[in-house]
Amino acid sequence: MRCACLAWLMLVGVLSCPATGQAQDRKGEGKPAEIEVWAIRATTKNSDVSPELRELADALKKQFKYTGFKLERKAAGRAEMDKSFSTGLVGGYKATATPRQRIDGRIKLQIQVQNRVSQDEQTVLNTTVTAEAGKLVPLGCGPLEGGDYLIIAVRAR
Amino acid sequence: MERKGNDILADLDAVLNGRLDQLSPEQAARLEAYLNVDRVTAEALAARVATVEPVLRGGVPTPSAVAWERVWAGIDAARTARLKAAAQRRVFRIWQPLVAVAASVALLLAWNFTREPGESDWPVTWARDVEINELEVARGSTPLILSGEFDGGIPMIWVLDGAG
Numbered sequence: 001m002r003c004a005c006l007a008w009l010m011l012v013g014v015l016s017c018p019a020t021g022q023a024q025d026r027k028g029e030g031k032p033a034e035i036e037v038w039a040i041r042a043t044t045k046n047s048d049v050s051p052e053l054r055e056l057a058d059a060l061k062k063q064f065k066y067t068g069f070k071l072e073r074k075a076a077g078r079a080e081m082d083k084s085f086s087t088g089l090v091g092g093y094k095a096t097a098t099p100r101q102r103i104d105g106r107i108k109l110q111i112q113v114q115n116r117v118s119q120d121e122q123t124v125l126n127t128t129v130t131a132e133a134g135k136l137v138p139l140g141c142g143p144l145e146g147g148d149y150l151i152i153a154v155r156a157r
Numbered sequence: 158m159e160r161k162g163n164d165i166l167a168d169l170d171a172v173l174n175g176r177l178d179q180l181s182p183e184q185a186a187r188l189e190a191y192l193n194v195d196r197v198t199a200e201a202l203a204a205r206v207a208t209v210e211p212v213l214r215g216g217v218p219t220p221s222a223v224a225w226e227r228v229w230a231g232i233d234a235a236r237t238a239r240l241k242a243a244a245q246r247r248v249f250r251i252w253q254p255l256v257a258v259a260a261s262v263a264l265l266l267a268w269n270f271t272r273e274p275g276e277s278d279w280p281v282t283w284a285r286d287v288e289i290n291e292l293e294v295a296r297g298s299t300p301l302i303l304s305g306e307f308d309g310g311i312p313m314i315w316v317l318d319g320a321g
Contacts, residue, residue, distance in 0.1 A: 036279070052281045059310035063303065108290065113316075124298070125316050128290040135284035140315035143296075157279070 030073060032078045033099035033107060033156045038136070039073040039089040040151040042066035056138060056153070066149065070102060091144040092116040093124070099156050100128065107133045107156045113141045132157040165191050169198075173205065283311045 040053060043066060049057040051072035057069040075087035079099055086096040093115050100108040112124040124142050131137050134157040141150045168188040173180050180188070192199040220228075242243070294300045294316050301315040 053282075055283055056311060059305065060313075062310065110291075111243075122295055123293075124295050125314070126291070126293040127314060128292075129314075130288040130290060131284040131287060134279060135282050137284045138289055138311060138313045140313060142316055143319060145214075153283075155177070 010079075014145070032080045033102075033109075034078055035076065035085045035097045035099065035109075035156045036154070037085075037087050037089070037095045037097060038071055038138075038153040039075075039092065039093070039095075040138075040153060041068075041070045041072050042140075042149040042151050043068040043070070044147065056136075056151075058129055068071045069151075088142075089113075089150065093141060093149060093150055093152075095152055095154070097154055097156065101130075102133070103130065105133055106130050109154065109156050111137075111139065111152075111154050112151065113139070115142060131155075172202070220319070285311065288310045289314065 002060070020046075038052075040050075040056075042060070042064075046068040048068045048070060050069060051157050052071055053069045060066060060069070060107060072090050073088075075095075077085040077087070081084040081099050081101070084096050084098045086094060088094050093113060096112045096114070098110040098112075099111055102108075108128060108130040110128040111125070112123060114121045115124050127139070129137055134155055136153040136155045138151055138153045141152055163248065164184075165188065168180060168184050171177065171184075172188070190206075289302065292300055292302075292314065296320070299317045301317055303310070303313045303315065305312040
């Protein structure tokens with residue numbers, strides 16, 4: 001009986017293991033995708049960098065004038081393939097992410113960014129990218145108030 | 158020879174009168190040897206009803222009905238206690254795996270339902286290999302794609318407005 005209990009616990013452990021979940025994700029092409037959308041404010045007014053953004057900041061500081069990078073919003077959700085996940089960002093921007101396809105550990109994702117101008121929503125960016133599942137893809141979207149700039153980072157798995 | 162015969166008679170007398178405890182091992186061996194030779198005496202001795210030894214002649218009091226009841230009650234109580242203990246052990250044997258299974262299921266459910274995207278199991282890593290399948294920007298804006306390959310940086314799409 002003890003052996004049966006141990007076997008059961010081991011089975012549960014294996015099923016609970018995140019690595020197994022990722023393996024299942026790779027196999028289950030139609031499985032809903034987990035999506036994250038980060039809203040990042042890039043500024044020249046300070047050099048504060050959110051801990052999650054240090055690597056990105058190091059890369060961007062070499063090429064651009066911005067010195068501060070603040071993670072202002074992080075939205076997460078799930079969406080079936082070809083279904084959309086939308087979230088508000090900052091400064092009237094809105095992002096919509098639509099998982100399109102899983103391909104060998106990579107995921108094809110359509111990303112639309114819209115900005116509300118007066119009463120109308122203007123599509124600022126509409127792109128489809130294929131990247132490694134779970135890794136953040138940064139996109140520079142447009143200006144914010146006070147000379148700041150909105151960068152979003154999107155990932156799905 | 159006569160003395161030996163008297164000794165045998167004394168041994169036989171002791172046997173016939175139920176005084177076997179009075180015979181020494183030597184006397185018993187001597188009597189046995191004699192009876193093996195003298196078959197007539199041996200058969201006559203076998204035909205005699207053995208006299209009960211005096212130590213066994215005393216009457217043993219029969220237990221009273223109350224004593225018997227007490228004994229049976231004790232036996233019943235012991236059997237009931239043993240069965241109860243066995244049942245408890247059986248229940249414990251059943252509950253132990255059930256509790257383990259229930260805990261495991263609870264753990265699994267907790268993991269599945271409390272885990273939100275973006276929690277600690279999703280480490281911050283930036284994509285280095287990005288394929289752009291489609292790209293549109295608003296009219297008046299310009300897309301700028303930085304591959305990141307020259308400075309070891311992170312590939313990135315920028316939307317530059319009319320002012321750049």
